[in-house]
Amino acid sequence: SQQGEEDPQALSIQEGENATMNCSYKTSINNLQWYRQNSGRGLVHLILIRSNEREKHSGRLRVTLDTSKKSSSLLITASRAADTASYFCATLLLPNSGYSTLTFGKGTMLLVSP
Amino acid sequence: DAGITQSPRHKVTETGTPVTLRCHQTENHRYMYWYRQDPGHGLRLIHYSYGVKDTDKGEVSDGYSVSRSKTEDFLLTLESATSSQTSVYFCAISETRGSYNEQFFGPGTRLTVL
Numbered sequence: 001s002q003q004g005e006e007d008p009q010a011l012s013i014q015e016g017e018n019a020t021m022n023c024s025y026k027t028s029i030n031n032l033q034w035y036r037q038n039s040g041r042g043l044v045h046l047i048l049i050r051s052n053e054r055e056k057h058s059g060r061l062r063v064t065l066d067t068s069k070k071s072s073s074l075l076i077t078a079s080r081a082a083d084t085a086s087y088f089c090a091t092l093l094l095p096n097s098g099y100s101t102l103t104f105g106k107g108t109m110l111l112v113s114p
Numbered sequence: 115d116a117g118i119t120q121s122p123r124h125k126v127t128e129t130g131t132p133v134t135l136r137c138h139q140t141e142n143h144r145y146m147y148w149y150r151q152d153p154g155h156g157l158r159l160i161h162y163s164y165g166v167k168d169t170d171k172g173e174v175s176d177g178y179s180v181s182r183s184k185t186e187d188f189l190l191t192l193e194s195a196t197s198s199q200t201s202v203y204f205c206a207i208s209e210t211r212g213s214y215n216e217q218f219f220g221p222g223t224r225l226t227v228l
């Protein structure tokens with residue numbers, strides 16, 4: 001079963017508007033990460049938030065984490081057409097033993113129109 | 115792409131044939147991963163490696179094997195390809211940063227099994 005689930009599956013906005021994507025997960029995590037994927041390309045890491053953090057900023061990106069609700073949100077402010085991409089959340093679980101690996105959600109497709 | 119290359123980038127093969135995909139990195143990272151990406155499923159981990167000759171299974175390892183005889187190369191083999199293995203395959207690496215697991219992705223290999 002998928003650990004992380006993004007919402008909405010697709011989002012269409014105009015340039016200059018803000019875009020908000022949400023991610024929910026099921027089990028306790030070490031950290032949560034957001035990635036971006038342009039069409040036909042590999043994923044690019046955007047931002048990482050640890051389980052003891054509540055909010056992080058990076059440029060036009062703002063990520064929040066609510067561990068009590070097991071959810072995170074990614075806000076892109078003042079969006080640009082170049083922000084058009086798919087966005088994925090990924091969770092690093094707390095390992096019982098051995099190595100822990102990232103589990104990715106299915107992604108949100110963001111379309112920013114000029 | 116953090117010095118990660120994948121080969122081939124595109125491949126069309128027939129059911130029942132063996133296929134090997136190669137991931138090559140130039141930055142001596144310890145951890146390497148193979149994912150597949152399919153519509154409606156996001157990214158799913160096939161196998162990963164935490165060192166030379168050290169590998170482990172991921173979520174969807176059936177029908178796949180891997181080898182890592184050198185730090186820089188991580189090979190994914192489909193012993194007898196099936197149509198269900200038609201997918202886009204991504205290799206990733208992660209730097210060792212304590213318990214963080216930020217990953218860097220290669221450009222992907224599009225595999226079609228007829």
